[in-house]
Amino acid sequence: MSTPLAPQHGELPHAEPTELSAPFWNRCAEGTLTFQRCAACRSINFPPVEVCRECLDTDLGWEESSGRGTLYSWTVVHRPVTAAFTPPYAPAIVDLDEGYQMVTDLIGIAPEEITAGMPVEVDFHEVSPGLHLPYFRPSAG
Amino acid sequence: MSAGRAVIAGVYNTPQARRLENWTTRKLIASAALGALRDAGLTLADVDGVITEGDSSALIYDLRLGPAWQGRGFGLDAVVEAANAIKGGQADVVLIVAAAAGVYVDRDATAPWTRPENEFVAPWGLFTAAEFALIARRHMTTYGTTPEQLATVAATIRNNGHQNPEAVYFGRGPFKPEDILASRMIADPFHLLDCSMTSEGGCALVLVAADRMADLPAKPVHVLGGGADYYGPAYQFPPSWDLAGRRGGPVNGRIGGRAADRAFRHAGLERSDVDVLELYDPFSFEIIRQLEAFGFCEPGEGGPFVEDGHIAVTGSHPVTTDGGTMSFSHAGGSPQMFQRVIRGVQQLRGEAGPLQVPGAEVALCSGAGAGALFNSVVLLGTEASS
Ligand SMILES: [Zn+2]
Numbered sequence: 374m375s376t377p378l379a380p381q382h383g384e385l386p387h388a389e390p391t392e393l394s395a396p397f398w399n400r401c402a403e404g405t406l407t408f409q410r411c412a413a414c415r416s417i418n419f420p421p422v423e424v425c426r427e428c429l430d431t432d433l434g435w436e437e438s439s440g441r442g443t444l445y446s447w448t449v450v451h452r453p454v455t456a457a458f459t460p461p462y463a464p465a466i467v468d469l470d471e472g473y474q475m476v477t478d479l480i481g482i483a484p485e486e487i488t489a490g491m492p493v494e495v496d497f498h499e500v501s502p503g504l505h506l507p508y509f510r511p512s513a514g
Numbered sequence: 515m516s517a518g519r520a521v522i523a524g525v526y527n528t529p530q531a532r533r534l535e536n537w538t539t540r541k542l543i544a545s546a547a548l549g550a551l552r553d554a555g556l557t558l559a560d561v562d563g564v565i566t567e568g569d570s571s572a573l574i575y576d577l578r579l580g581p582a583w584q585g586r587g588f589g590l591d592a593v594v595e596a597a598n599a600i601k602g603g604q605a606d607v608v609l610i611v612a613a614a615a616g617v618y619v620d621r622d623a624t625a626p627w628t629r630p631e632n633e634f635v636a637p638w639g640l641f642t643a644a645e646f647a648l649i650a651r652r653h654m655t656t657y658g659t660t661p662e663q664l665a666t667v668a669a670t671i672r673n674n675g676h677q678n679p680e681a682v683y684f685g686r687g688p689f690k691p692e693d694i695l696a697s698r699m700i701a702d703p704f705h706l707l708d709c710s711m712t713s714e715g716g717c718a719l720v721l722v723a724a725d726r727m728a729d730l731p732a733k734p735v736h737v738l739g740g741g742a743d744y745y746g747p748a749y750q751f752p753p754s755w756d757l758a759g760r761r762g763g764p765v766n767g768r769i770g771g772r773a774a775d776r777a778f779r780h781a782g783l784e785r786s787d788v789d790v791l792e793l794y795d796p797f798s799f800e801i802i803r804q805l806e807a808f809g810f811c812e813p814g815e816g817g818p819f820v821e822d823g824h825i826a827v828t829g830s831h832p833v834t835t836d837g838g839t840m841s842f843s844h845a846g847g848s849p850q851m852f853q854r855v856i857r858g859v860q861q862l863r864g865e866a867g868p869l870q871v872p873g874a875e876v877a878l879c880s881g882a883g884a885g886a887l888f889n890s891v892v893l894l895g896t897e898a899s900s
Contacts, residue, residue, distance in 0.1 A: 381639070388633035420634040420751070427760075445754070446655070448647035449702040450639060458639040464701075466648055466752045474752045478638045484702070489655035506637055 375483045378449075378463050380498035380508055385457050387504055393421050396435050401505040406438040406495045408473060417473045440495030441512065442469040449484040467493055467509050481510035519724040519898055520597035521734040524554025525856040530682050530715030530843035534615045539846075542613030542716035543573065550718035555731040556607060561720075563605030565592040567612040567848040583608070589851030590881040590890035594740035596721045606723055613716025614846030632750040643701040643709055643797065645753040646885030649767060650703055650799035652755040657814035659802065661703050665694035666820050667833075668708045668798040668840060674827060675837020677868045682713050683841040694798070708798040710839035710850075717849050717856055724898060735859045738876075739781035739893040741773025748886040755884065764807065770880060770889030774808040777878075781893045785809050788893075789874040790861045791831055792854040795838035800883040801825065805833075808878065808891070827869050835861060835869045851881035851890075858894045 390398045400407045409418040413430035424431055447465035450458070463479040479487060480496060492512035499505050526549030528542050543566065551557060558577060565585035566573045574580050583605040587595035596608035653659050669689040676687030689707070697706040727734040745757055745766045755767030764771040778784065785808070793804050802816035810831055811819040819825075825833040836842040836857045844850050858877035860866050877894045 385637045385639070387637040390633075394633055446648045446652040448644050448651060448704075449699075450644055451699040451701070452706075453639055454641035454643075462639055464638050464640050464644045464648065466754055474754055476635050476638050476640060476752045489651075500637075504637065 375485065377483050378461065378478070378480045380478075380480050380506070381458060381462065381500045383457065384501050385504065386455065393423060397421060398505070400435075401497060401507055402503075404497050406440045406507050407435045408438055408469075408471065409433045410436050417471060419473045419475060438495070439470050442467045442493055442509070444479070444487070444489060444491045444493055445474060446489075447479060447487055449487075463487065465509065477507060477509045479510065480508045520600040520721050520737050521724045521727055522719055522737065522855070522859050522894070523722045523727060523730050523732055523734060524550040524552070524556065524718075524720035525859045526550035526553050526718050527680060527843075527853065527856060528613065528716040530680065530713055530845060532682060532711070532713050534714040537615040537714070539613050539615050539716075540576075542615050543611050546613055546716035546718035547577065547609055547611045550609065550611070550720045553732060554720040554722070556720060556722075560607045561609045563596065563599055563608035565596055565608065565610045567846060573611070589848050590740070590855060590879060590892050591742050592848065592852070593719065593721070593737060593855050593892050594742070594890075597737040597740070600721055600723050606726065608721045609718060610721070610852060611716070611718035612846055612848035612852060614849060615714040615716075634751070635749060640749070642749070642885065643704050645749060646797040646800065646883065647701040647704050648753050649755055649803065649884040650797070652767065653799065653803065654703065657817065659799075659817035661695060662691055663802065663817035663821050664703060664708055664798040665691035665705070667795075667801045667825065668694040670820070670825050671795055671801070671834045671838050672707065672841045674835050674869055675841020678837050678842060679867070681837040681842040682711065683837065686841070703799070704797055707840070710796045710844040711841070713843045713845050715843045715845040715849060717852050719852060719856060719859075733863045733896070735862045736895045736898050737892065738783065738895045738899045739777035739779075740891060741775070741777040742890040743769045743771070743773040743888060745769060745887040748888065751887070753885045753887065757887070766887060767803065767884055768807045768813075769884050769887065770804060770807040770891060771809065773889060773891045774878075777891045777893045781895070781899050783876060783893060783895075783899070787876045788878045790835060790858065790871045790877045791833045792835065792858045792861070792877055792879040793833045794851060794854055794881045794883060795834050795840055796883060796885070801833055803884055804880055804889070805831070807889070808880070827871060832871050835866055835871065854879040854881060855892055855894070858892070862894055862896050
């Protein structure tokens with residue numbers, strides 16, 4: 374069996390947080406996963422947006438996610454597009470229990486052990502000074 | 515009479531190569547434009563409409579084509595836009611041209627226009643192959659589609675390029691599915707040979723009103739229908755198979771289905787009328803997905819369908835007969851997509867040499883796919899629709 378996938382270390386491509394996204398990244402630094410919810414129609418909006426994607430209301434607040442979900446799809450990258458990433462790593466889409474999807478990387482599991490629908494939970498890592506990334510790993514229990 | 519309808523009167527591919535030394539994008543565009551006009555039996559002075567990638571107005575200035583209509587369509591949408599401009603009486607002769615040279619700093623790099631710099635995908639290392647892999651994986655876990663089935667697609671298309679003297683990878687085969695599976699893994703399930711290459715080159719098409727064709731040398735190829743499905747910007751959001759809109763209809767994994775339905779309805783054609791499928795092939799799985807999305811096989815049946823030999827040039831549904839982006843060329847954003855239509859024209863003219871589909875009369879061409887959240891379709895025919 375191969376070694377479990379690990380978080381990246383070092384400078385990664387990432388955008389400067391905007392006024393819209395800063396609340397998400399600030400809470401990541403505290404180890405909490407958050408998402409936007411529309412006060413008018415209760416829809417979840419992620420990635421964050423100024424105007425609700427469902428009802429177009431502008432009253433959008435932040436809520437905490439349980440950080441738990443299931444694996445929707447994944448790949449294992451052996452040949453990254455930039456040298457910033459150390460392979461192998463496993464980009465994935467996770468279905469959060471609250472009912473939205475996000476892109477992440479899987480860690481803490483060997484590539485050949487990954488299975489569709491497996492329970493996963495968020496695991497934050499500071500990959501470079503100030504950049505706290507939500508990764509996902511197999512759920513503890 | 516076919517007055518007002520648009521036909522493709524000229525097509526041209528410049529040389530294609532991994533790197534075209536001593537060429538620039540602008541020089542390639544000039545070469546491609548002149549080549550397509552020569553093929554159509556027309557000159558620059560006949561052109562009164564232009565679509566190119568990026569700034570069409572700059573090309574109108576540089577080629578002294580003004581006053582001219584200009585379009586803004588990307589990829590296959592440009593062909594539909596040009597046809598509509600002719601039908602609508604806004605232009606008589608539209609030149610569609612695009613090229614790319616000197617773009618790659620690293621010849622192994624992914625196409626730079628698809629590099630995600632976006633906040634909610636970039637830090638997790640997504641790039642084109644990974645995005646399309648996330649779509650492919652979902653199909654594999656849902657329907658049991660296998661790496662061998664993906665490899666069959668790649669081997670088929672690469673074998674077409676192997677036989678195409680114009681292809682960058684001419685003579686580089688033949689390939690068996692085992693050869694694809696033996697190439698190094700890029701983004702599981704995609705091996706190196708499941709992926710498009712990067713290359714340079716240019717191409718052009720000339721569209722004219724059908725009633726103009728009587729004076730022109732080439733066998734006219736009619737634009738019978740087109741369609742476009744978009745779910746959002748590529749490479750910014752999770753490339754989710756199940757992404758859906760508020761109106762219902764096909765989810766992202768089935769993108770192109772609505773476009774194809776509309777194109778067929780407009781053309782008055784059935785799926786069974788199609789002789790050749792010039793499908794856009796950024797990754798092997800995308801052919802399986804498009805065959806399902808466009809309605810050539812049932813959902814989930816794409817894997818067995820390609821395994822049974824349907825997609826070979828000698829099969830019932832020949833795909834991507836020039837070798838596509840895996841073997842023919844993968845240059846620029848628009849050229850590689852225009853080249854699907856150019857190959858469709860070559861097939862319908864009977865100019866595809868050893869890869870000719872005998873008696874081909876209707877071609878379906880496509881551009882992009884589910885990792886990109888859009889897919890466009892063009893239907894071409896040797897006869898005008900009734
Ligand atoms: Zn709302």
